[in-house]
Amino acid sequence: MLALLDGSDVDSGTAAEIGYAAALARPVVGLRSDIRTAGDNEAAIVNLQVEWFIEASGGRLTGTLDTAVAALLALL
Numbered sequence: 001m002l003a004l005l006d007g008s009d010v011d012s013g014t015a016a017e018i019g020y021a022a023a024l025a026r027p028v029v030g031l032r033s034d035i036r037t038a039g040d041n042e043a044a045i046v047n048l049q050v051e052w053f054i055e056a057s058g059g060r061l062t063g064t065l066d067t068a069v070a071a072l073l074a075l076l
Contacts, residue, residue, distance in 0.1 A: 001026055002068060003054070005061075006034035010050050018053045027075045028059040031068040 001021045003014050021028050032045055045051065045061055054061055059075070062068040 005032040022053040022057040028057045030061045
């Protein structure tokens with residue numbers, strides 16, 4: 001699954017889909033190309049729960065579309 005995480009906060013529907021995919025053990029690649037802060041603190045890229053679900057799913061957070069596509073291809 002590719003999840004677009006741009007915006008001042010991760011969309012609640014996208015966050016729910018990330019959690020659902022993680023529960024099904026489906027890897028999630030998160031793409032955050034937005035430079036605005038959106039995490040719980042300045043060091044976080046996104047909400048910590050969203051980040052945890054992405055990493056627990058076996059996926060990863062990325063910062064560019066090229067990196068996201070490469071991460072998805074690596075999961076195939």
